[in-house]
Amino acid sequence: MHPPGADTVLVRHGDLNTKSNTVKRHMEGLLVENIEALLADRSIPGTVERRWNRPLIHTKEDAVADATATATDTFGVVSASPALTVSTEKGRILDALAETANACYDGGTFAVDARRADKTLPYGSEELAREGGTAIWESVEDEFEPEVNLDDPDLTFGVEVREDLAFIYLETVPGPGGLPLGSQESVIALVSGGIDSPVAAYEMMTRGTPIVPAYVDLGDYGGIDHEARAMETVRVLSEYAPNFDMQAYKIPGGETVDLLVGEMEQGRMLSLRRFFYRAAETLAERVDANGIVTGEAAGQKSSQTVRNLGVTSRATRLPIHRPLLTRDKQDIVATAREIGTFTGSTIDAGCNRVTPDRVETNARLEPLLEAEPDGLLERAEEAAKHAKLVEP
Numbered sequence: 532m533h534p535p536g537a538d539t540v541l542v543r544h545g546d547l548n549t550k551s552n553t554v555k556r557h558m559e560g561l562l563v564e565n566i567e568a569l570l571a572d573r574s575i576p577g578t579v580e581r582r583w584n585r586p587l588i589h590t591k592e593d594a595v596a597d598a599t600a601t602a603t604d605t606f607g608v609v610s611a612s613p614a615l616t617v618s619t620e621k622g623r624i625l626d627a628l629a630e631t632a633n634a635c636y637d638g639g640t641f642a643v644d645a646r647r648a649d650k651t652l653p654y655g656s657e658e659l660a661r662e663g664g665t666a667i668w669e670s671v672e673d674e675f676e677p678e679v680n681l682d683d684p685d686l687t688f689g690v691e692v693r694e695d696l697a698f699i700y701l702e703t704v705p706g707p708g709g710l711p712l713g714s715q716e717s718v719i720a721l722v723s724g725g726i727d728s729p730v731a732a733y734e735m736m737t738r739g740t741p742i743v744p745a746y747v748d749l750g751d752y753g754g755i756d757h758e759a760r761a762m763e764t765v766r767v768l769s770e771y772a773p774n775f776d777m778q779a780y781k782i783p784g785g786e787t788v789d790l791l792v793g794e795m796e797q798g799r800m801l802s803l804r805r806f807f808y809r810a811a812e813t814l815a816e817r818v819d820a821n822g823i824v825t826g827e828a829a830g831q832k833s834s835q836t837v838r839n840l841g842v843t844s845r846a847t848r849l850p851i852h853r854p855l856l857t858r859d860k861q862d863i864v865a866t867a868r869e870i871g872t873f874t875g876s877t878i879d880a881g882c883n884r885v886t887p888d889r890v891e892t893n894a895r896l897e898p899l900l901e902a903e904p905d906g907l908l909e910r911a912e913e914a915a916k917h918a919k920l921v922e923p
């Protein structure tokens with residue numbers, strides 16, 4: 532809900548404020564570019580102005596809700612509010628609050644949350660909140676029995692006064708927070724099309740890290756639907772980053788899976804992980820990426836026991852980022868639904884099971900290396916050299 536006439540979106544960021552002025556300016560520039568790219572990609576009219584310490588989106592009233600939703604899909608944005616812009620003259624602000632209450636108040640408790648950045652103005656924020664409350668009250672008392680509740684109001688009238696402009700808003704929509712995409716170097720995102728890996732990739736993106744998606748083709752153990760599932764999740768993720776190249780690489784792994792299934796029993800899944808990591812490392816060298824992100828969580832699967840993660844991680848020199856390490860499955864599923872990757876992840880892929888009947892939960896490196904086919908990691912390097920971009 533927004534005040535009538537609202538044609539501006541106030542955009543708030545958080546972690547950028549911990550940076551030095553130079554870094555902050557650079558990151559704010561990225562944030563603005565990313566918001567502009569998302570607006571353009573969604574055909575939402577709007578221009579982004581970098582004013583004070585936060586961006587403003589100037590748009591039209593009929594697009595202000597979509598522009599707010601776009602801002603809160605942008606990495607680095609903590610929250611956004613669709614707002615009416617008025618002059619800083621106190622009388623004008625009080626009138627605007629009364630007009631907004633007339634149009635939007637529907638009974639129940641309310642509060643005014645007033646903030647004033649410019650300390651030279653002839654009124655303070657408390658005075659503004661008090662007089663704003665009275666203006667709202669008087670404008671609706673004929674029709675309702677208004678009640679003020681400062682602790683837990685049904686409706687909050689936000690007022691933010693800057694040097695030469697004041698903003699009135701009714702809602703503060705949360706965004707992903709974090710840092711603007713592109714403020715960190717890229718990593719390889721191993722995406723399987725399952726629920727977890729797209730969420731992990733998204734979490735890295737919230738920290739400003741572009742991803743290079745990589746899918747390992749499992750041959751007869753994967754199949755066309757398996758790949759389609761992975762690509763659908765990549766497509767959803769790419770919608771958050773229209774100004775970044777997020778084409779996925781397909782790494783051929785079918786022959787290796789056949790070999791592992793034929794030659795190994797218990798440690799098979801662990802050697803397959805080693806193959807993934809080394810292939811990702813080789814691809815990272817090719818595309819100048821700086822790490823690997825996976826959807827693994829401690830203890831979620833036999834291959835993800837803390838001991839097994841320790842053993843399999845030895846297949847690469849690169850850091851393996853596991854943003855879901857401590858997250859519960861239910862919580863990961865909730866995020867997948869929120870960010871839109873859940874539907875793609877649950878398309879029936881009808882793939883065959885690579886998992887053996889008896890799984891290893893407590894591996895040690897030496898016996899695993901002895902059991903696995905010779906030259907497994909060299910195979911992974913070779914496979915990554917033959918990785919091809921998947922046409923969208």
Ligand SMILES: Nc1ncnc2c1ncn2[C@@H]1O[C@H](COP(=O)(O)OP(=O)(O)OP(=O)(O)O)[C@@H](O)[C@H]1O
Binds near residue numbers: 721727745825
């Ligand atoms: N075919 C694949 N191609 C690329 N990466 C993969 C593939 N299969 C698994 N991975 C990576 O290995 C991680 C662990 O895979 P696994 O299937 O054991 O776990 P998971 O927790 O079910 O993950 P997901 O839900 O993403 O499939 C995945 O999160 C993903 O990062």
